Amino acid sequence: MEPILAANADVAWMLAAFVFVLLMFPGLAFFYGGMVGSKNVLNIMSMVMSTLAITAVLxxxxxxxLVSGPSVGGWGLIGNPTDFIGLTNWLTDDASGATQTLYxxxxxxxFAAITIAIVAxxxxxxxxxxxxxxxxxxxLLVVYFPVAHWVFSADVDDNYKGGFLLNKLEIVDYAGxxxxxxxxxxxxLALAVVLGARKRRMERPHNLPMTMLGGGILFFGWFGFNGSCALGANFLAQAVILNTLLAGSAGMIGFAIIERWREGHVTSLGLITGTVAGLxxxxxxxxxxxxxxALCVGIFAAAVVAFLLSFKSRLKIDETLDAFAxxxxxxxxxxxxxxxxxxxxxxxxxxxVLFGGPVDIVWRELAGIAITCTYSFVMTWLIAKGLDKLIGLRVDDETEMVGLDTTLHAETAYEIPSASVGRPGGGLAGLSPSAAAESVEKSMPASAPPAQV
Structure with a gap:
């Protein structure tokens, strides 16, 4: 069931917040792109941006x-899609500006697309x-849509029940x-377990300014992400936007404190990672x-993340860009x-509970954490394992060592091959991984610096 907006000012704020959230996709693409090697930057950015197309259609x-429809059987597990297929019955403007179902x-x-983009x-x-x-x-079908129904779909009446985590367990989760x-x-994490570690696992981030830029765009977008969940231009929006600013800023401090203590220095990557952790x-x-x-939340979240990441090199699981942490x-x-x-x-x-609140909030919130994390890990592992058996998830060793940009996308981020390279018509498509890499190298001017790892 769609929420209701009370006034045109609410609609205006929500439309502006929508644009903020949309900017999070190039933000995440830059954030991730700078952290991988120069031979895989276009691949990871393509993975992030492709989620918009996939999710919009689905x-x-x-x-x-499945997310917002009435819960099948009233059990709170999954919504009923039958009344909403294609959104074809929502094309009439009621002229009041109150019901904004299409928005x-x-x-x-x-929200769905940015979630699967993070999984990359x-x-x-x-x-x-x-x-x-x-x-x-x-x-999206097996994992995100059910979990989103559990958390985002509210009960309307006896005939229109929502998700069980929100309505039966009554967890507190403002924006996801x-x-x-x-x-x-x-x-x-589950996808990384199935795929296994990279051959060049210690590959360093190739462009930290790009990552800083991406993190800054994410910070900007987060005001729309959290602010839009207030469903209007109201006091709640003001409060959560202030708290978002404070937590993101405090996260930078929390990460820096742990990094300085553990490593002896503060890095730009640590500062922007701490900001995102606080957010x-x-x-x-x-x-x-x-x-x-909000300041405490930002500091604590970033400090815990920083502490855990300091042990990353000891782990055998290669969760490359630290989404799990x-x-x-x-x-x-x-x-x-x-x-x-x-x-x-x-x-x-x-x-x-530290301020005298009811003790039952402890088990309700912990149960929400346990249910969400267990379901997500198990189902993701099963999906990835099944697809690995059916179609194979991982590229071959030669492709991985050469880089996915040239071998899968026939492009490079920083070097432009000559038009005559490869098949008739130019480009790198159709070449073997080693031949594609050789063609790129030959096309570079003699003064070009060596490619970064």
Whole structure:
């Protein structure tokens, strides 16, 4: 069931927030792109951007009903898509400006697409692009749509029941700490487990300014992500936007403190990673924190993420771009902060146990974490394992060593091959991985610097 907007000012704010969230896709593409090697930057950016196309088609055809439709059997597990297939019955303007069903359909598309885009972290540099285009829609259908229904779909009446985590377990999750962040982080971990480690696992980020730019765009987009969940230009929007700013800023500080303590220096990558971790932490808690609480959420979430990442080199699991730590663990820390020091004075009206709140908030929130993470990991692992058996997920060793940009996309991010290279008509398509790499190298001017690793 679609939410209701009360006034044209609400509609205007929501449309502006929609654009903010849309900018998160190039933001995430730059953020991830700078962290991989120069031979895989276009591949990971293509994986991120392709999720918009995949999700938009799937959501219009069947996804909106699965997330927001009345729960099948009233069990709260999955919505009924039959009334919403193709959105064909929503093309009449009621002229009041109050019911904005088409807007919310577009809004939910972005939330779904950014979730599966984050999952690409677990596949960077070694997954076939064709396999990604098969994996992504299956994951949305089997994992994201059910979890989003559990968390985002509210009960309307006895005949229109929503998701069980929101309505029966009554978890507090303002803007998707479970459905978006824990879900995507754990899924990235499961995908990485199935794919295995890269051959050149210690490959360094090739363009940190690009990553900083991407992280800054994500920060900008987060104001729309959290602010839009207020469903209008109101006091709640003001409160969550302030808390988002504070948590993201404090996250930069929290990560820097741990990095300086553990490594002896503060890095630009650490600063922007801490910012994103703080933003992830505040996502479920934005409506239940006072400003000081938002600062604590940002610092705690980023500090925990930084501490865990300092042990990354010891792990055998190659979750390449740290979605599990930043989004999975960051979302969990943000939810635990709700349990501990949510304040009744905040818009959500929830009281944490440290302030004398009800003890049952502990088991409700922890149950939400456990259910979401377990379901996401198990189902993602099964999907990836099944597809690996059927079509193969991973590129061959030669392709991986040469790089996915030239071998899968017939492009390079920084060197432009001559038009005569490769097959008639130019380009790199049709060449073997080694031949493509040789063609690129020959086409570079003699003064060109060596490619970065």
């Amino acid at each position: 959501y219009v055809v069947i996804g909106y009903g 919310f359909a577009a809004w939910f598309i972005l 972290s677990g596949a960077a540099g070694r997954m076939k692009f064709s396999a990604w285009l098969v994996f992504a829609p299956i994951w 700490g479970t459905a978006v962040h824990m879900n995507s982080g754990v899924a990235a 992830v932490g505040i996502t479920p808690a934005a409506s239940s924190m006072a400003p000081l609480g 930043v989004h999975g663990i960051g979302g969990i820390v943000g939810t635990i902060c709700i349990i501990l020091f949510a304040t009744e004075a905040a818009p959500a009206g929830v009281q944490g």
